Amino acid sequence: MGFSYVNDRLFCQNVDLAAVAQKFGTPTYVYSESILKRNAQVIKNCFIDRGVQVSYAMKANSNPEILKLFRSYGMGVDIVSAGEFKMAQHIGYKAGEINFAGVGKTNEELTLALEFGIDHFNVESQFELELLESRAAILGKNASVLLRLNPDIDPQTHPHISTGLKKNKFGMSPELVRHLLTHAKDYPHINFDGIHCHIGSQILRSQPFYDLIDYLALFTADLRSLNVEIAHLDLGGGFGVNYMDPFEDILETTPYLEAYVDVAQKKLSQYQLHIQPGRVLVANSAVLLNRVLGTKVNGDHYFVVIDGATTDLIRPALYDAYHAIYSHQKRETSRTGDVVGPVCESSDALAKQRELPEFCTDDLLVIASAGAYASSMGSTYNLRPLSPEVLITEAGEMKLIKRRQSFKEMISLY
Template sequence: MTQNLKLKLKMSVRTPFYYYDLALLENTLQSMTEAVTNPNFKVHYAIKANAEDRILQTIKDHGLGADCVSGNEIKKALEIGFEPQDIVLAGIGKSDEELDLAISHGIHSINCESIEELEVINEIAERHNAIANIAFRINPNVDAQTHHKITTGLNENKFGIPITELDAAVDEILQHKNLALKGIHFHIGSQILSLNPFANLCQQANNVIDNLKARGIFLEHINVGGGLGINYTDPDAQLIPNFIEYFKVFEKFLRLEKGQTVHFELGRSIVGQAGSLISKVLYVKKGANSNFAIIDAGMTDLMRPALYNAFHKIENLTKDGNNESYHVVGPICESSDTFGKTDLPKTSRGDFLMIRSAGAYGQVLSSNYNLRDRAESIYSDDTTLEEYISNSKEVLEEQAF
């Protein structure tokens, strides 16, 4: 396939589609790896944020591990080339098949979220004549100061072993010969913009480490989860999060024993700004209270606004000029299929809109509700957005909107 033909085929991709800026992804990964100055710090990428093959391959090439929450994510990580010893598995409802997969491949650790889970893991490990490495996921009751639907570290949340039950969990694991307690795991929430919750997490982690040390238990690793947020409101003001200050918090507040490693599970902060959802305006409709810009992307392509009332900055790639107010909505037969109200240059049918900061929890949450096609992916080394838009009229004028 010649490069020109490849480009033409990419130009023929219908909207909506996801556009990934690989240069920004590379720069983000470079910034993050340079910020990790402690050789005992290890970053695992949270595959649930974005599982596109090219994204995963780029991340693996930068030396990150993989944080998985399903068996299929483990399979994908292995397929991409992540080493088993760089893979961890979490999740409050791991199936027997998922645990069998993890144990049979000898992954780094299984983050156990309940005392009841230990017996099941032990039985499966025994069948494999293996020792399963366990990290207790502990609910530290730390307020992440984020949206209530993406907080995970409070007593009211379903995740993890309550910190008050830690001793009972230790008593239980010591009874199983095919389990080895190697670490502890925390994850207090997502899209955290203040560093204070991470400092509070360190204090709780220190208390747990001290309590276990008093029982004669040495932990090989402390997994502090992820949660570092991005700037959705003004993405260009901070395309790359301040990784230096983030890692400094753990350097400053987390007390480690000699030989202990610290694991991080970053997702959104790595891929969030590198992806955008590109959509086309189908109609501009005058409503009773506002003008509607009806686009061909919907909640099936980007669920976050419907799920969390999340804000994404929207830009008109086709027009400049004075702004008018629009309610940007999708075509799905649901009232929640809306991307919010925003100001845009005078917008018309056929204009291209870009929904920013959609690289995390965008494409992975998509569905084919209403039997819609799933949005494809275009990468910046295939074409720039400017090239796509300038050439799309020739290619798309033969296609129906």
């Protein structure tokens, strides 16, 4: 299943990655359908089958084929923009399967979602609540709302992907959430259905999740003592993956998933629970396939220059993130250096000071864990067209699920 060496050449399922490069060029994202299905099945078994509602956070990867696949396992979708809303509509998600999160929503975005009648909004500020109330009043609608609470819990992850600390821009203080819920009558077009928290991303330890459960148990007990009744608690996403060993099964990386549901359902038993996983469903399902343009030495620094770049995978530049590097053709010798792209920024590095397989011009260099926050964070900086995505189906077909952007398409915007 997934990615493995066959006769010293890296395959995705039964397809040699060299065949993908030959057919679609490089850089190209290559997805394994069997890994996507495995991940979806794990989330279904752990959460959906136990009555927890799952909304896939499409920011991690918004490819329609992936969305359709996850939907077929019973997942709804968590959106954060009008573009993601349009994509959800395009796929055919019903209104009741969509929730709208995000720290700032425009008038137009709220109106679009209200008109469609989406399941609920995760509201992050008082100004957003007031705007939603006024838009709902004008449209003669009622909006279901989960208030996003910032619990000030340290997720023990990279500072750029921590979202549940007081100093982060996300959510509202417990005092404000309590105030709004006890003044619900001031918002006649809002149904205050619950509370939402998302403390961060790439969380590998279970403790921050348990801290969140305990926090919410106390917070909701306090609300009950004030006669505030809510029905829903959304615990967000954040489950981490193993970037060091990208081909590991997600249940090995996050063995606490099942225990987490048990504890959440026990301690928060009065509530309908929701989660919004993103990364854990897609990160290990894809690699970024690149061609080596050449190698060079500056002083005592060795560089492998590839045709892929931070425009395809910005995580190393943005978060210092680690992505494992492989040679398509297994190599016996290695050399320490950086893997860099052609983009005109010193930060355009995909790996730094790594023990790398010894690469030569025209080799295929494979960057692992490129399924989450890779293609969806892609850009056209330096007028580099967006790279294509290929799904290796279980039947061994190379299915183009996003074509390479053409130069004409890029230039036609101007």
